[in-house]
Amino acid sequence: MQAVELDEVQVSLNRVKTALLQESHSTVELTQAVCHHLLNLGGKRLRARLVLMATGACQQPIHLGEKLAMIVEWLHTATLLHDDVIDQADQRRHQKAAKTLWGNHASILGGDYLYALAFQHISTLDHPKTIRVLAQATSAIVEGEMQQLAHKNQLHSNRTHYLNIISGKTAKLFEVSASLPAIYLDAPPSTLHALSQFGHLFGMAYQIIDDILDYQSMDTQSGKTQYTDLTAGTCTLPLILLAEQATPSLKNTIQKALKGSLTAQETVKQSLLESCALQDALKMAQQLTQDALAYLAQVPESNYTQHMRTLLTSLLNRNH
Secondary structure, three states, X not given: OOHXXXXXXXHHHHHHHHXXXXXXXXXXXXXXXXXXXXXXXXXXXXXXXXXXXHHHHOOOOHHHXXXXXXXXXXXXXXXHHHHHHHOOOOEEOOEXXXXXXXXXXXXXXHXXXXXXXXHHHXXXXXXXXXHHHXXXXXXXXXXXXXXXXXXOOOOOOOHHHHHHHHXXXXXXXXXXXXXXXXXXXXXXXXXXXXXXXXXXXXXXXXXXXXXHHHHHOOHHHXXXXXXXXXXXXXXXXXXXXXXXXXXXXXXXXXXXXXXXOHHHHHHHHHHHHHOOHHHHHHHHHHHHHHHHHHHHOOOOOOHHHHHHHHHHHHHOOOOO
């Protein structure tokens, strides 16, 4: 992979970061403080990076994807501001969450403001299909979160329900990030389909890995408190796989743990370590990764597709 092309991506991503802050300026000091707090915390900007790489994979100058990357990043940041309230999370990326510093109301309204900014810029694209896809994606993300909330403190009866939830709340924005340049820049249908499937499977694997790490990584690695999902009553894949092989007694204990029993939670943590549930969840993520790579292979080979492949495979080894 040529370093100059990776440098080009980083330069483009830096422009996106700068524009995100400039364009999210508000005359209301609290609004700007809340939004800039999370935008300044950074992170890998994985979705924005995917947009830029996909633009290059469509054989177009990557600067043409910068506005799309900004829109995707605003949508993602808005969901994070809302998620911290829903999940009652005190930290985000090793720092205090916005809701910890300014309260739930300010965090929710900050997220609403970023959604509004995203759609202001969406309206300037003058590309009906792109606008429609972004609007549908936003609906899918919210519905995925609502599905998860509706089943809070409940043990899912099968993994299909969980996969439907993460398909909306996480994978949809990855899918849009990878496919939006192909839509906006009128790439061939075969390229659009391959990038769309790649992004979707990338997002599914990403969320499964994140759910595994909630049971494995320490605070210094993940930037968030370990066992957040369990203590919040959120049933994710590791628990579902544990329940599939559990006795009726252990299933009952898992249900009690999701409803807040501290004693039951300790039993579940130990049972997970003694079972194959975490390893089985990792195998599912690995299979999704292989399926994603198969779709990416259908996109004309370039340094951009090589980098997208590296981003995906590094997912399986991430610890934060």
